[in-house]
Amino acid sequence: MGKTTAEKIFEAHLVDEPFPGTKVLRLDVVLCHEITTPIAIDDLIRRNKDRVFDVSKIKAVIDHVTPSKDTKTATQAKILRDWARRHGIKDFFDVGANGVCHALFPERGFIRPGNTVIMGDSHTCTHGAFGAFAAGIGTTDLEVGILKGVCAFRQPKTIRFNINGQLPAGVYAKDVILHIIGQIGVNGATDRVMEFHGPAIDAMSMESRMTLCNMAIEAGGTSGICMPDMTTVEYLWPFIQNEFASKEAALAEYSKWVADADAEYEKVIEIDTATLQPTVTFGYKPDQVKTISEIAGTPVDQIYLGSCTNGRIEDLRIAAQILKGHKLASTVRGILSPATPKVYQEALKEGLIDIFMEAGFCVTNPTCGACLGMSNGVLAEGEVCASTTNRNFMGRMGKGGMVHLMSPATAAATAIEGKIADPRKYL
């Protein structure tokens, strides 16, 4: 019988099976940020276990609130910084070099097809875009991962999504994943891997695949996974060219992680792209979605472009293309947080930052910031934000505030009109 991508990765990384169905896997990458890792670090110190299993496999960044805004966040940053220095963790990204973890780490080529990846962050599923098994974990698992380079998982079942056809104009990876979450619900993939296939995925850039996998957790999914292909190889090429004689050789190697044609799935869900429209959330759960025609005209107070979902260069290009020559509506404010310094620099070079600033946007340094209501754009009570992020939970971007999740294109159109707007009019 054939295997899914997750089954192949589990088999290749299996160290132990302490109980039936519980698999201890060898880890290829342990990612860290300053909110959750300091808790693990403090506990390891307390238990006299301040060690790391392999400095080259640990990557750390200060990204959630940076530069620090108060004593608490400065202390969190300091604990992570001191720890990285103490252990000689080279891939540590501090103020000036830091960006949102799930954008920065892939951009640095840290995630490869077939990898096992953990992080104390729920959106770790993003890295499955590379054909990896990447899962968010809690403090105890993080401590074990840091100390021993292993993690226990239940063998997940896989749901396969076939995204048939090509995406219509104005419809992006964000709309696809919002549509899927709307269809299956916030628990629709709990403890499941979401494997994405089909011509629409084959045609997607790595950035779009990351957007798609990023929100797997919003349906309860352990990891989203896309099949490694030439797009994956091209993206990774600057980092792997010394490992392979040619791109074809890299592709041949990575293809072993592609799910077998006769793999067994718990469920196969077919999506016909012709039916897809720009999609936006309402309410406080990511499965509460409406098509743009159902929700257009809803007034907002703030537009936020950024995050690990949609703060990459492709997202800024799409939004800038729509915003070019327009101004923000007089009733709204706009905030752009490029996800990484590289995205920021690239956007500067391409003239995108000019477009955003001329439209009236405030451009912040790369950080999570407003996405989780920590800094750079916290909402007041009763305010509404049109946001390219991934969570619309009650008060997510500020107590008493509400969030409508949408694509960068829809956010840009909304910025122009001050009300949720259809991006297709501006294409």
Ligand SMILES: CC(C)[C@H](C(=O)O)[C@@H](O)C(=O)O
């Ligand atoms: C701070 C962190 C633990 C959290 C997460 O795990 O998702 C954050 O990134 C978020 O998006 O709410």
Ligand code: SF4
């Ligand atoms: S950008 Fe938002 S969702 Fe992503 S890691 Fe940061 S806080 Fe979490």
